[in-house]
Amino acid sequence: MDTDNIVAGIKKRNPHQPTFYQAVAEVLDSIKPVLDKDGQYKEHKIIERLVEPDRIISFKVTWQDDDGEIHVNRGYRVQMNSALGPYKGGLRYDPSVNQDILKFLAFEQTFKNALTGIPLGSGKGGSDFNPKGKSDDEIMRFCQSFMSELYRYIGPDVDVPAGDIGVGSREIGYLFGAYKKLKNEFSGVLTGKGVNWGGSLIRTEATGYGLIFFALNMLAEQNESLKGKKCLVSGAGNVAQYAIEKIIQEGSMPVTVSDSDGFIYDDESINEEKLEFIKRLKNEQRGRIKEYADEFSSGEYTEVDGNSDSNPLWDIEADCAFPCATQNEVQEKDARHLVDHGIQLIAEGANMPLTPEALEVIRNADVLYAPGKATNAGGVAISGLEMTQNKMGVYWSRDRVSSELQEIMREIHEKCIEAASEYDLGTDYLAGANIAGFKKVAQSMIAQGVV
Numbered sequence: 001m002d003t004d005n006i007v008a009g010i011k012k013r014n015p016h017q018p019t020f021y022q023a024v025a026e027v028l029d030s031i032k033p034v035l036d037k038d039g040q041y042k043e044h045k046i047i048e049r050l051v052e053p054d055r056i057i058s059f060k061v062t063w064q065d066d067d068g069e070i071h072v073n074r075g076y077r078v079q080m081n082s083a084l085g086p087y088k089g090g091l092r093y094d095p096s097v098n099q100d101i102l103k104f105l106a107f108e109q110t111f112k113n114a115l116t117g118i119p120l121g122s123g124k125g126g127s128d129f130n131p132k133g134k135s136d137d138e139i140m141r142f143c144q145s146f147m148s149e150l151y152r153y154i155g156p157d158v159d160v161p162a163g164d165i166g167v168g169s170r171e172i173g174y175l176f177g178a179y180k181k182l183k184n185e186f187s188g189v190l191t192g193k194g195v196n197w198g199g200s201l202i203r204t205e206a207t208g209y210g211l212i213f214f215a216l217n218m219l220a221e222q223n224e225s226l227k228g229k230k231c232l233v234s235g236a237g238n239v240a241q242y243a244i245e246k247i248i249q250e251g252s253m254p255v256t257v258s259d260s261d262g263f264i265y266d267d268e269s270i271n272e273e274k275l276e277f278i279k280r281l282k283n284e285q286r287g288r289i290k291e292y293a294d295e296f297s298s299g300e301y302t303e304v305d306g307n308s309d310s311n312p313l314w315d316i317e318a319d320c321a322f323p324c325a326t327q328n329e330v331q332e333k334d335a336r337h338l339v340d341h342g343i344q345l346i347a348e349g350a351n352m353p354l355t356p357e358a359l360e361v362i363r364n365a366d367v368l369y370a371p372g373k374a375t376n377a378g379g380v381a382i383s384g385l386e387m388t389q390n391k392m393g394v395y396w397s398r399d400r401v402s403s404e405l406q407e408i409m410r411e412i413h414e415k416c417i418e419a420a421s422e423y424d425l426g427t428d429y430l431a432g433a434n435i436a437g438f439k440k441v442a443q444s445m446i447a448q449g450v451v
């Protein structure tokens, strides 16, 4: 199958969406052997159908700040694919949000959700609203206005949003309250809810913990463990915090943490006490990561220029790297630094954190690498279990959800290995994840006819 022609067609039809093309090109490259071997996917126009969202909802969000000034933002929901279940995926609040970013994220979510083994379709949404520096009241008013439009298009059997960058438990609370009031309905319409009002235990921890469970499986495959290894982590939000927590629990050394202004290098390692400080700083005080260096003399702060072609965080010698901030945060130069320093494993907490050039450097080197759609799937998987608990009207114990998460991550790891080995690709986790996810969704689409 001529994938170059397909990408050219996508570009023509969707101008100015480079991040979306990047995500599509990466998947098409991986699944080429599947498309070449089995003509049914071409016959059923599966690629053309997969890259076209079922629908994109775009709406005005008007809100008032604490001084009474009126602001207008744009809200979106990309309902990508419903072959496997209701649309499912997070909401992002960040000034960079646009259709390009949300389509890339929703496209990735299609394959990720398929890998979880839970009946979940794919979607993503959000707004170009900047939550930084806003008061709780401003966040609440924004969330209420956002939901006053979104509520028409979502529902527990239709589309179940959750959090992502800039949308955490506070925002999910305000969004849920607004939906409940508008619909007069208490339902599992969102996940990541508080554990007293329909939330699942372990959902907060799930993405970061799941990432490290996946990495443990990768290392076990090589008869290795994480114990004593020096680990680079980027980000200081939900995914980074719980990746760091699990790394500490595994007896390993997380030595970095970052935000969009810069990073901390703590060569004595981040420990439980320091992590509690990070959680308070980021989740309650909503401060900047440089404050870590004022609190702990072992932490050295480096400011980072977001427009530079490299980030010195990735120029620190370590055994493992877990990028947990955002897309394209690891560039070609960074990848070369990691390889030159002998990095052994890179597992993605963020969605698509490597640029295509960085990915090529890593794939040509002797590095164990796995993509976010496999490694960060623990979050949406536990969201799926939150939906199940809501349907059943029950709460499962911490132990139960925790062991389900470990088992789901083990199974995703196995699916990647099995799919890669079916096409003689060894332990190519990128190919394995894309192939396994693709086949499941594509076969379901074929079974459901031309819809």
Ligand SMILES: NC(=O)C1=CN([C@@H]2O[C@H](COP(=O)(O)OP(=O)(O)OC[C@H]3O[C@@H](n4cnc5c(N)ncnc54)[C@H](OP(=O)(O)O)[C@@H]3O)[C@@H](O)[C@H]2O)C=CC1
Residues within 6 Å of the ligand: 163, 164, 165, 166, 167, 168, 207, 235, 236, 237, 238, 239, 240, 258, 259, 260, 261, 306, 324, 325, 326, 327, 329, 349, 350, 351, 376, 377, 379, 380
């Ligand atoms: N939450 C979840 O369950 C899941 C999240 N993910 C992915 O993980 C990543 C992190 O999400 P999450 O932890 O939830 O988000 P949070 O908003 O909790 O944290 C994001 C972190 O990344 C930093 N960051 C954001 N944008 C940039 C940037 N342009 N450059 C450098 N740093 C940046 C933020 O710093 P600052 O505060 O300065 O902006 C913050 O430290 C995203 O890619 C998300 O899509 C994937 C699966 C599930």
Ligand SMILES: O=C(O)CCC(=O)C(=O)O
Residues within 6 Å of the ligand: 088, 089, 090, 091, 109, 112, 160, 161, 162, 163, 164, 191, 351, 376, 377, 379, 380, 381, 383
């Ligand atoms: O929990 C969810 O529904 C979504 C999580 C998410 O946004 C992601 O996996 O990228």
